[in-house]
Amino acid sequence: MKRKNLVPLIPELVPGPLWGRSAHRMLGSKAVWKSQIRGDTLANSKNCCSVCKSSVGRMTCHERWGYDDGQSVATLLGFEIHCSNCDLVVHAGRAVKLGYGHIVISHLCAMNQCDINDAAAILKEAMNVWMGRSKKDWTIKVACSLVDRYPELAALPRFVPPSVAY
Numbered sequence: 001m002k003r004k005n006l007v008p009l010i011p012e013l014v015p016g017p018l019w020g021r022s023a024h025r026m027l028g029s030k031a032v033w034k035s036q037i038r039g040d041t042l043a044n045s046k047n048c049c050s051v052c053k054s055s056v057g058r059m060t061c062h063e064r065w066g067y068d069d070g071q072s073v074a075t076l077l078g079f080e081i082h083c084s085n086c087d088l089v090v091h092a093g094r095a096v097k098l099g100y101g102h103i104v105i106s107h108l109c110a111m112n113q114c115d116i117n118d119a120a121a122i123l124k125e126a127m128n129v130w131m132g133r134s135k136k137d138w139t140i141k142v143a144c145s146l147v148d149r150y151p152e153l154a155a156l157p158r159f160v161p162p163s164v165a166y
């Protein structure tokens with residue numbers, strides 16, 4: 001598969017047991033999220049999508065998580081800005097369920113310079129990874145550099161959302 005873009009766009013679905021256990025869910029209504037985390041991230045990306053550089057539409061402050069499959073440790077690594085199309089691709093499972101599968105496929109094709117078959121294969125692989133990861137119990141960690149910058153994130157490993165819709 002030939003990629004012209006510097007940043008290929010690959011869906012990385014949040015494992016089921018980790019749904020809702022996010023910095024946004026914990027801090028979304030607080031100033032530290034709105035003005036600091038989201039504000040800093042928007043400023044860093046100059047109000048454009050970090051992936052496709054689009055400046056159109058609503059921008060989402062995306063949480064970048066790393067998954068250590070061997071140790072079952074999920075680590076919050078940082079934040080980046082996503083446009084609505086890139087956000088749909090990254091959260092492809094939910095997007096397909098909500099009827100946005102065609103946008104996921106067409107944006108995957110555009111961003112990865114691939115055809116529909118390749119896009120479907122990328123999606124299938126992401127779903128396979130998600131199914132495996134959803135069977136495990138995960139420990140949550142936050143990158144030290146993030147806790148240094150936003151001390152409120154230190155509470156994230158112990159945060160359990162009030163109600164999670166499965």
Ligand SMILES: [Zn+2]
Pocket residue numbers: 049050051052053054082083084085086087
């Ligand atoms: Zn984008």
